[in-house]
Amino acid sequence: MNYIYFFCIAFIGGYVGTKIKVPAGSLIGSMFAVGLWQYTHPTDPLEVSNYVRWIGQWLLGMSFGLLFIKKKFKVSKKLIVVLFLFGIISVLYSFFVASVVYLFGETNFVSSFLASVQGGFAEMLILTESINENVTIVALFHFLRVFLLLLIIPFALNWLKRKEKGL
Incomplete structure (x- = not known):
């Protein structure tokens, strides 16, 4: 049932x-x-x-x-280099955020990192579960991140469009 x-x-x-x-x-x-x-x-x-x-x-x-x-x-070599650098910067940023979460939160560093890393919601939860980390905290972080993005991004893009048009 x-x-x-x-x-x-x-x-x-x-x-x-x-x-x-x-x-x-x-x-x-x-x-x-x-x-x-x-x-x-x-x-x-x-x-x-x-x-x-x-x-x-x-x-x-x-x-x-x-x-x-x-x-x-089909992407240029220049774009591949930029994407690779962005990936490195993203991981380093995630380590920084994870350190802050670890210092001030009530979770271990691995869960803090998985909660902070910029990855797909489902993929991060599957990874978290597969290594027996705190799925609840990681899900909460990613859910709030996606929720806030869905609230903020549309308004920010509309504002940028208006600004580009000179309104």
């Missing part, structure tokens, strides 16, 4: 996330719905086997793999 609840809650959350046009709505919506259930029902949490989690990760990996199209990977 737990599996039926799990799939129904995840499906409804994904459906709502898609309908209200949240970026990656099915992913964010289902995660939010299941997380909300877990938070509001601490005495009756949903639990699924590692096999179900593996299937979910497999489907996620498959859908990400479909995004790789050879035509889209």
Whole structure:
């Protein structure tokens, strides 16, 4: 019976996330719905086997793999260098933020780093779970990051567009 609840809650959350046009709505919506259930029902949490989690990760990996199209990977050497440098700067920045979180937070450095690194929400949670770190804190950090980005970025882009047009 737990599996039926799990799939129904995840499906409804994904459906709502898609309908209200949240970026990656099915992913964010289902995660939010299941997380909300877990938070509001601490005495009756949903639990699924590692096999179900593996299937979910497999489907996620498959859908990400479909995004790789050879035509889209034709980039200049100059851009590759810039992307590589950006990656290094991003990791160094993440170490700095993780150090601050570690010093002032109530979590270990590895969880702090996984919470601070700029990566995909799902990928960071899968990585965190696979190395037995604090999934809850990492999920919370990434959820808040994505939530704030979804709130701030549209307004910032509209402001920049108006400024470019001289309004």
